[in-house]
Each structure stands twice: as C-alpha cells, then as structure tokens.
Amino acid sequence: MEKELPKTAAFQDEFTSSLLDSTEEVEEGHYLLESATGGYSMLWPKNAVTDGPPFYQRTKDSFEKIIFMKQMKKKTIDTLLAQLIQHTVKVQLNLVLTY
Template identity: 75%
Template sequence: MELPNTKAFQDEFTRSLLDSPKEVEEGYYLFESDTGGYSMLWPKDAVTDGPPFYQRTGESFEKIQFYERNEKENYDNSFSTTFSTYGEDSLESRLNILSSGVSYYGEYEEIETDKTLIYCAKKELPLKYSTAYFYFGYILSKENEQGLEYIYVTQCIDESKRNCNIDTEQEEKRALYYMQSVIFNKDE
C-alpha cells in the first residue's frame, strides 16, 4: 500500500503510532493510544521521535511530544500530551504540575463538554527571534479516572520575516478544538 505523502506517514516512528493512513477529517489522522485510554486528532504534518519524546508505562501513563514545522511558511507548532489515570481527586495537583511546567500562575477557565471537563489557559512568551503563544489545559473525563494534559505552542520561526502571521484568536480556537477532540474510552 502506498503511504500518504504527509510528514506523519513518511516518518517511520510517527507512522507506527497512527492507526490508519486515512484522514478522519481534512488534515488530521486519528491517534488511538496503546494505553487503550484515549484517542485524539493528529495533524498530518506533525511528527515525533522515539524516547524520550514518546514514553508509555502500561495502560496508566503516556507522554508524547510532537511538532509541526514549516520553514517556508515560517511557523513552528509543538504539542505535548500526558495521559494519566489519576482522576478528579488529583485535579488540583495536576493543574499545579501543568502550571509549573509552563510557568503560568493564573486562573484556568473551565469548559464543559458532554463527556469532559477542560481546564484551560493561555500565555505569551517573548523569545529572541519570536513570541511563543502557549495554549494549554487539563482534560478530565466525566466517566472515569482518566485525564490528559495538553500543551500547544505556536510561534514564527523568525518574527523578522514578512510572512510571520500568527492569528492568536485563530490559534486559541485551534488549541481548544484539539482539546475538545480528545475522546476517553470507557473502562471495560
């Protein structure tokens, strides 16, 4: 079978994580975790490397760092997700860990979907050649003890170039869409 000409399927390790070369919606594949705990959208041009960028411990923990970089379009998006089975009892400690990881000490907005509670926030970080825009949250299943920390960062590779066009409102919507696309599987 011929593989799609996308970065995700041309990269051997990334391809091993994805279930099908068929896009579940335009521009996205489905990532179904080997933990059996969740699934989420995976951008067609996002890739990851093996350990330490991918870690899994049985069915209770999984961390993935992946990125989508386009030098011609002058953008760099990075993603970090951490799945755990700590549940609502550890929500406060999970938010503290997330806050510490992104150096954010503000309030979180709570968004409720049919099956999840999402605690999300955002921040900007000026860097040497650009500004990084962080959109992050903790997604908690309403049906079981599963949760997922989700961090999405977008920035221009070089802000001084004319084609540095980050629409922060659009990126915030995209980040929330990613978080809302997470589906937790019910305990068997």
C-alpha cells in the same frame, strides 16, 4: 501489493506512522491516533512527527506522553519569527514610554 503511504510528514516518518491507526484522514489534515494505553484517542496533524524516548514514553497501560513537532515551511517560520520580534519590540517600547 502494499498500499502506498500518504506523502505527509506523519506517514513518511517511520516511528510516527507506527502510532497512527489508518492512512485515511478522519478530519481534514488529521489522522486518528488511538492511545496505546486505551485511555484516549486524538487527532494527529498530518505534518506532525514524534520520535522515541524522550518524545514518546509509555508505562504499561497507565501512562503515556507524546511530544510532537509540526513541520512548517521556512517562509511560515520566518513570518512567525518576524511577528514575534515585532511584538517584542512593541512591548519593550510600551515599557519605555510608560516608565
């Protein structure tokens, strides 16, 4: 019987899960990724995904680049966007008041 994969973004994405070494979390919320070049290992967030080129690139054993996206709930994104807008308004207001 095949072991069921964790219900996390990292393991529900076929390409991302192919990069990870184990379904066991090595730290809370993170899995281990051993570089295909053998040059490093890193903690991979359980809600992060990547895709093939251009997000993942490797040249033999000398170069590897991974760009990943962390999946977040819409409420979290809305909160971060509101904070960014609020910060932008404060910066612009400070510029007007000090100018």
